[in-house]
Amino acid sequence: xxxxxxxxxxxxxxxxxxxxxxxxxxxxxxxxxxxxxxxxxxxxxxxxxxxxxxxxxxxxxxxxxxxxxxxxxxxxxxxxxxxxxxxxxxxxxxxxxxxxxxxxxxxxxxxxxxxxxxxxxxxxxxxxxxxxxxxxxxxxxxxxxxxxxxxxxxxxxxxxxxxxxxxxxxxxxxxxxxxxxxxxxxxxxxxxxxxxxxxxxxxxxxxxxxxxxxxxxxxxxxxxxxxxxxxxxxxxxxxxxxxxxxxxxxxxxxxxxxxxxxxxxxxxxxxxxxxxxxxxxxxxxxxxxxxxxxxxxxxxxxxxxxxxxxxx
Amino acid sequence: xxxxxxxxxxxxxxxxxxxxxxxxxxxxxxxxxxxxxxxxxxxxxxxxxxxxxxxxxxxxxxxxxxxxxxxxxxxxxxxxxxxxxxxxxxxxxxxxxxxxxxxxxxxxxxxxxxxxxxxxxxxxxxxxxxxxxxxxxxxxxxxxxxxxxxxxxxxxxxxxxxxxxxxxxxxxxxxxxxxxxxxxxxxxxxxxxxxxxxxxxxxxxxxxxxxxxxxxxxxxxxxxxxxxxxxxxxxxxxxxxxxxxxxxxxxxxxxxxxxxxxxxxxxxxxxxxxxxxxxxxxxxxxxxxxxxxxxxxxxxxxxxxxxxxxxx
Numbered sequence: 078x079x080x081x082x083x084x085x086x087x088x089x090x091x092x093x094x095x096x097x098x099x100x101x102x103x104x105x106x107x108x109x110x111x112x113x114x115x116x117x118x119x120x121x122x123x124x125x126x127x128x129x130x131x132x133x134x135x136x137x138x139x140x141x142x143x144x145x146x147x148x149x150x151x152x153x154x155x156x157x158x159x160x161x162x163x164x165x166x167x168x169x170x171x172x173x174x175x176x177x178x179x180x181x182x183x184x185x186x187x188x189x190x191x192x193x194x195x196x197x198x199x200x201x202x203x204x205x206x207x208x209x210x211x212x213x214x215x216x217x218x219x220x221x222x223x224x225x226x227x228x229x230x231x232x233x234x235x236x237x238x239x240x241x242x243x244x245x246x247x248x249x250x251x252x253x254x255x256x257x258x259x260x261x262x263x264x265x266x267x268x269x270x271x272x273x274x275x276x277x278x279x280x281x282x283x284x285x286x287x288x289x290x291x292x293x294x295x296x297x298x299x300x301x302x303x304x305x306x307x308x309x310x311x312x313x314x315x316x317x318x319x320x321x322x323x324x325x326x327x328x329x330x331x332x333x334x335x336x337x338x339x340x341x342x343x344x345x346x347x348x349x350x351x352x353x354x355x356x357x358x359x360x361x362x363x364x365x366x367x368x369x370x371x372x373x374x375x376x377x378x379x380x381x382x383x384x385x386x387x388x389x
Numbered sequence: 390x391x392x393x394x395x396x397x398x399x400x401x402x403x404x405x406x407x408x409x410x411x412x413x414x415x416x417x418x419x420x421x422x423x424x425x426x427x428x429x430x431x432x433x434x435x436x437x438x439x440x441x442x443x444x445x446x447x448x449x450x451x452x453x454x455x456x457x458x459x460x461x462x463x464x465x466x467x468x469x470x471x472x473x474x475x476x477x478x479x480x481x482x483x484x485x486x487x488x489x490x491x492x493x494x495x496x497x498x499x500x501x502x503x504x505x506x507x508x509x510x511x512x513x514x515x516x517x518x519x520x521x522x523x524x525x526x527x528x529x530x531x532x533x534x535x536x537x538x539x540x541x542x543x544x545x546x547x548x549x550x551x552x553x554x555x556x557x558x559x560x561x562x563x564x565x566x567x568x569x570x571x572x573x574x575x576x577x578x579x580x581x582x583x584x585x586x587x588x589x590x591x592x593x594x595x596x597x598x599x600x601x602x603x604x605x606x607x608x609x610x611x612x613x614x615x616x617x618x619x620x621x622x623x624x625x626x627x628x629x630x631x632x633x634x635x636x637x638x639x640x641x642x643x644x645x646x647x648x649x650x651x652x653x654x655x656x657x658x659x660x661x662x663x664x665x666x667x668x669x670x671x672x673x674x675x676x677x678x679x680x681x682x683x684x685x686x687x688x689x690x691x692x693x694x695x696x697x698x699x700x701x
Contacts (some may be wrong), residue, residue, distance in 0.1 A: 133477060133501075133504075134476060134477050134501065134503070135477055135479075137448075137449075138479075139479065150524070164445040164446060165412070165445060165447055165448045165451075165475075166669060166670060167447075167451065168448050171448075189446065189670065189671045191502065192540075192671055192672065193538055193540070194622065195671040195672065196671075197672035199670050199672055199673045200670070200671050202670035202671070202673070203671045206414070224514065226504065227503075277558075330517040335662065358514035358518060359501045359508075359511035361502055361510050361511045381694075
């Protein structure tokens with residue numbers, strides 16, 4: 078397909094953008110837009126509606142509305158990779174079609190994740206039906222492999238079959254398995270074919286870049302973008318391992334707590350906007366005590382959020 | 390609440406009604422209505438939109454439409470317990486409100502099931518927010534405990550807290566854990582308070598009835614209702630253990646294959662309507678060879694579907 082050659086692929090550091098909520102649980106588009114602008118300024122791409130965005134806690138209508146608002150606010154579609162996977166294929170088709178028609182760089186697609194132990198044949202059909210229904214050469218699908226949460230792995234065999242059936246459309250993967258052997262095998266086998274492998278956290282950023290990968294899509298990109306982007310651009314420098322070590326320490330400060338509430342609390346702490354703490358059930362915000370401990374832990378790692386006032 | 394005393398609770402045998410699809414993957418309301426009528430005739434209640442209904446493979450709009458069509462066709466709301474749980478609370482609220490306003494006997498509610506390892510506090514808030522948003526005293530919630538699929542258990546501690554906060558509204562559970570120790574503990578602790586425990590499969594029907602439970606909600610109710618209903622009504626008879634043994638054998642014939650495609654194939658075999666075989670991805674229909682083997686296995690157990698022509 079000619080589009081494969083002509084359209085540059087999105088690469089680098091992306092973040093599953095946190096979704097800000099009001100106290101009543103409704104999404105806050107104004108803070109969402111400001112957060113996206115801030116991330117773009119930090120050279121971070123926008124994997125809106127990912128796991129850390131609480132995307133599966135949002136209805137299809139809420140996700141469509143929030144994407145429209147970003148585009149209306151001038152956020153460039155070329156920097157967007159919305160999550161569009163869903164248990165129900167009609168939902169995945171609707172969200173994917175909406176993202177493609179809006180000109181988004183790609184979509185990050187979970188497999189249908191309710192049934193466990195399903196076959197590669199069934200998963201192949203799920204992706205194939207979305208692709209056939211959307212029927213748009215501009216579609217770029219990044220396969221979202223996150224078995225610790227979804228419970229439904231995307232095997233190397235499935236990737237191979239999808240790549241063969243839909244060259245150009247199947248564009249890459251986010252590997253959030255936490256299993257370096259799997260990421261490494263994916264890199265070796267498919268990256269040379271132009272299948273872009275993104276690490277699922279910055280813990281594997283340096284290893285992924287050394288393996289020829291495309292970057293990483295990471296939760297903590299929401300709060301610590303500068304240091305992560307710096308390593309992406311300088312991974313061949315002599316201090317790369319030292320940079321990676323520092324990134325790991327900063328991530329560990331968040332990982333002492335449930336990640337999504339911790340990141341939202343960090344933004345609340347750094348901006349003074351306490352409404353950033355809200356999450357939707359089944360998640361629960363950090364307690365005041367946890368938030369104070371998080372603040373101390375972050376200070377100890379020298380963590381800063383540049384221009385945090387832009388988020389307030 | 391006065392309604393607790395005045396409205397009789399749904400009990401006995403219910404089935405998560407299989408959802409028939411056309412070859413193009415769209416739901417077939419006509420076969421759905423005929424199947425529901427046939428189940429009602431067999432004294433089986435309708436837990437439409439359960440796991441075995443491929444409910445999470447349907448959009449919210451498709452589920453609303455299918456429920457409307459059942460009601461328009463004269464299926465009694467008092468025999469309906471639709472599944473209304475969802476990852477996104479707005480979806481759970483919409484489906485639950487729709488079911489309650491239609492007069493359904495109850496709703497079978499999955500917890501939000503994307504995030505794993507969530508707290509009881511988070512799950513409590515999820516159920517509480519649906520209850521508060523629906524704000525209808527007629528609501529009867531059956532908590533759907535199916536950790537092998539959902540990955541999100543409903544603990545005894547959570548049941549206790551919900552029962553205390555929402556007496557009358559929290560009406561019971563379907564226990565599909567496959568863990569008799571858990572079912573038994575639930576029966577002992579909560580059935581005396583009027584919290585109705587339904588076994589999640591007929592394998593545990595006799596044990597559940599002996600433990601004071603309310604019945605069972607079982608996949609194979611779709612295809613083998615007569616024998617299951619008979620045991621429900623005669624569990625105190627001398628032949629109850631023999632009946633249970635026979636039920637177990639018949640279920641085992643299905644369980645050699647993926648359950649949902651196997652049940653759909655059984656209906657196709659018994660009715661000659663081969664469009665009954667269709668499933669939505671990520672499920673896959675049985676192969677011709679598997680279907681033939683299933684037919685043989687069922688014949689060996691003396692399996693019959695009475696008045697199967699009503700489904701054709």
